[in-house]
Amino acid sequence: xxxxxxxxxxxxxxxxxxRSQGADVWRRLKxxxxxxxxxxxxxxxxxxxxxxxxxxxxxxxxxxxxxxERLQPPSSTHVFGTDEFGRDIFARIVWxxxxxxxxxxxxxxxxxxxxxxxxxxxxxxxxxxxxxxMRVLDVxxxxxxxxxxxxxxxxxxxxxxxxxxxxxVSNIPGFARVVRAAVLSVKDEExxxxxxxxxxxxxxIITRHVLPNSMAPIIVFATLKVASSIMGISSLSFIGLGxxxxxxxxxxxxxxxxAYIRDYMYIVMFPGLAIVFAVLSLNLIGDGLRDALDPKxx
Amino acid sequence: MSDKLxxxxxxxxxxxxxxxxVEAVNGVNIGVDRGKTLGLxxxxxxxxxTTALSIMRLIPHPPGKIVSGSIELxxxxxxxxxxxxLEKIRGDVVSMIFQDPMTALNPVITVGDQIAEAIMxxxxxxxxxxxxxxxxxxxxxxxPGNRAGEYPHQFSGGMKQRVVIAIALSCNPKLLIADEPTTxxxxxxxxxxxxxxxxxKDKFQMGMVLITHDLxxxxxxxxxxxxxxxxxIVEQGTLEEVFNTVKHPYTEGLFxxxxxxxxxxxxxxxxxxxxxxxxxxxxxxxFYDRCDYAMPVCETQKPPKIxxxxxxxxxxxxxxxxxxxxxxxxxx
Numbered sequence: 001x002x003x004x005x006x007x008x009x010x011x012x013x014x015x016x017x018x019r020s021q022g023a024d025v026w027r028r029l030k031x032x033x034x035x036x037x038x039x040x041x042x043x044x045x046x047x048x049x050x051x052x053x054x055x056x057x058x059x060x061x062x063x064x065x066x067x068x069e070r071l072q073p074p075s076s077t078h079v080f081g082t083d084e085f086g087r088d089i090f091a092r093i094v095w096x097x098x099x100x101x102x103x104x105x106x107x108x109x110x111x112x113x114x115x116x117x118x119x120x121x122x123x124x125x126x127x128x129x130x131x132x133x134m135r136v137l138d139v140x141x142x143x144x145x146x147x148x149x150x151x152x153x154x155x156x157x158x159x160x161x162x163x164x165x166x167x168x169v170s171n172i173p174g175f176a177r178v179v180r181a182a183v184l185s186v187k188d189e190e191x192x193x194x195x196x197x198x199x200x201x202x203x204x205i206i207t208r209h210v211l212p213n214s215m216a217p218i219i220v221f222a223t224l225k226v227a228s229s230i231m232g233i234s235s236l237s238f239i240g241l242g243x244x245x246x247x248x249x250x251x252x253x254x255x256x257x258x259a260y261i262r263d264y265m266y267i268v269m270f271p272g273l274a275i276v277f278a279v280l281s282l283n284l285i286g287d288g289l290r291d292a293l294d295p296k297x298x
Numbered sequence: 299m300s301d302k303l304x305x306x307x308x309x310x311x312x313x314x315x316x317x318x319x320v321e322a323v324n325g326v327n328i329g330v331d332r333g334k335t336l337g338l339x340x341x342x343x344x345x346x347x348t349t350a351l352s353i354m355r356l357i358p359h360p361p362g363k364i365v366s367g368s369i370e371l372x373x374x375x376x377x378x379x380x381x382x383x384l385e386k387i388r389g390d391v392v393s394m395i396f397q398d399p400m401t402a403l404n405p406v407i408t409v410g411d412q413i414a415e416a417i418m419x420x421x422x423x424x425x426x427x428x429x430x431x432x433x434x435x436x437x438x439x440x441x442p443g444n445r446a447g448e449y450p451h452q453f454s455g456g457m458k459q460r461v462v463i464a465i466a467l468s469c470n471p472k473l474l475i476a477d478e479p480t481t482x483x484x485x486x487x488x489x490x491x492x493x494x495x496x497x498x499k500d501k502f503q504m505g506m507v508l509i510t511h512d513l514x515x516x517x518x519x520x521x522x523x524x525x526x527x528x529x530x531i532v533e534q535g536t537l538e539e540v541f542n543t544v545k546h547p548y549t550e551g552l553f554x555x556x557x558x559x560x561x562x563x564x565x566x567x568x569x570x571x572x573x574x575x576x577x578x579x580x581x582x583x584x585f586y587d588r589c590d591y592a593m594p595v596c597e598t599q600k601p602p603k604i605x606x607x608x609x610x611x612x613x614x615x616x617x618x619x620x621x622x623x624x625x626x627x628x629x630x
Binding site: 189195198201 | 382389402419
C-alpha cells in the first residue's frame, strides 16, 4: 500500500524533473530578446494560420474576383489593399500562412525522419554502410537544393503534396549530415559503452542513448530549415511550380503582383513582408535555441 | 577445479592499426573462483582494460581483434557466442564498472531509469516493477531511493560511482569486472566505495575482477593477485604469496614505488624508463631494459613460467637456475 503510493510519488518526481530540464532551456531562451521577438512573430503567424476562417472568409475574400474593387490601396475595409482581381490582400496573406507553415513543417518532418534515420545509422555503424549512404547523399547535396526541388516538382507535377515531397527530399542530405555528425560526437562516449555492457542492443542504444544526447544541433537545424523551406516553397510558387493560383500563397502573390509593382507596390510589398517576417522569426528562434541548448553556456 | 567461474587461457588481443600491430595482450592466463576477487595490477597500457573488455567481448572492432585463446564463463566459451547471446550475458551474468563515473552515465536520463533499463533488458518485468527494483538498488548502494528521479549531474562523483555500481549489480551478476573503479574518486570516497563493493560482493556471492594500479586497493579487497606487464601476467598468486614473497623484479618495483609511511626519510624508487613500445615488443623479456637484475639471457629469450607452490608463479629467468634466488629489495 505504502509502496504503491511511493511509486506514484516517485513517478511524479521523475515527471517534474523531466519538465525542469525543458524549463532550463526555456529560462535561457528567455534571456535572448531577439529569440523572444522571433517567437512572438511566429506565434502571431501560427495564430493566423489556426484561426484563418475566423479572420477572413476563404471563398468570399481570398478567392472570389471582385473587379469593381481591384487595385485599391490600403484602407479600413481592405487593410492591405486589394490585388489586380479585387481580392483582399490581407485575407490572402492570412490564408497563405496556412500553406506556408503547413508545407514548411511537413517537408521538414519528411527530411528529418528520412535524413535523420539515414544519418543515425550511417554515423552509428560507420564503415562501409556509412560510406555508401553518405556518398549517395553527397551526390544529392551536389545539386543545389532549389534546383533539385524544381526537378522533382517538374517530374511529379505541381501540387501541394508534390511540393512538400520536393522540398522535403531536397533537404534530406542536410539533415543526414547534421544527425550523423551529432551521432558521431556522442557514440564514443563512455556511457554508450556502459550501455552496451549492460546488454543493450543497437536499437536501444541508438534510440535511448545516442539520439537524445544529440538533439541540440538537430533541433536548431530543423528550426532553421523550416525557415528555408518556407523560402523554397515561395520560390517554387513564384516561378509557377508550387501552389497553383487561385490558391493564396505568398510566393504566388508576389509573382502575379509583380506586373503592377510600379504603380501598386503594396500588392507585392505585403506578401513579401510576410515571407521576410516568417523566415526572420524562425532564424532568430534558431539562433536563440542554439545558444540556449549549448551546454557550455550553462 | 569445477569452482572456476571464469577461465581465460592464452588470450591474445591485437589492435591492428595503420601504423602497425599493437600487441596489447599476449597470452594471458587467469581464473576467478566463485565468490573470490582477483586483482589485476599493472601500469597504464599493460593491457588490463583490454583483458577486461575481452571478457565482455566489447573490444572495439576494428581495430581490436582477439587473435587466439579462450575465455570460458561457467564452462561456456564466450568467444564463440553470437552477438545476440552476448547481449543476454552482458549485464546479467557479467557486469562491468567503468573507470570514470562522470562519463559512464547518460546525462539525459534519470539515474532511476538507467538502473531500471538494465533490469528491463534482462528480466521480464514491467516499467513500474523495474523502477521499484531500481530504487531498492539505490538504497543498497546507500543512496536514498527518492533520488531516483534525478539526473546524473545532480550527484557527486562518489555517488555517481555508487549509481554505476547499482546498475552493474541490478541483475545479480555472477561476475563483476571493476575497471579501476576508484581511480577517479578522492581518497575518502575511495575507501567507502571499496568497502561497499566488498560487502556487496559477499552479499551477492559474486566473483570479481578488480583492475587497478593501486596495490593498496588490492591489499584491501583481493584474494588473488595477478601482476600484468606488457600484455603478460608476470607474477600471480594469492594475496599473501605475492605480497609477502615478492618474486618478480617488476612487482618489487611496484612496491618500491609506494611511499613508505614508517620511514619518512626513505626515498621513492620509481621503476626507471617507460614500458616497452607495444608496437614493437622486445624479443626476450619485455621488462629487460628496465630490470635491475637483467642478465644477457633476458634479452634474447622469453622467460619461462616458474612455479612456487600450487598457486604462485612468476615469469622470470632469475629463478631458472636457483629457485631460492632472493631479490635485494631494490637496495644498491
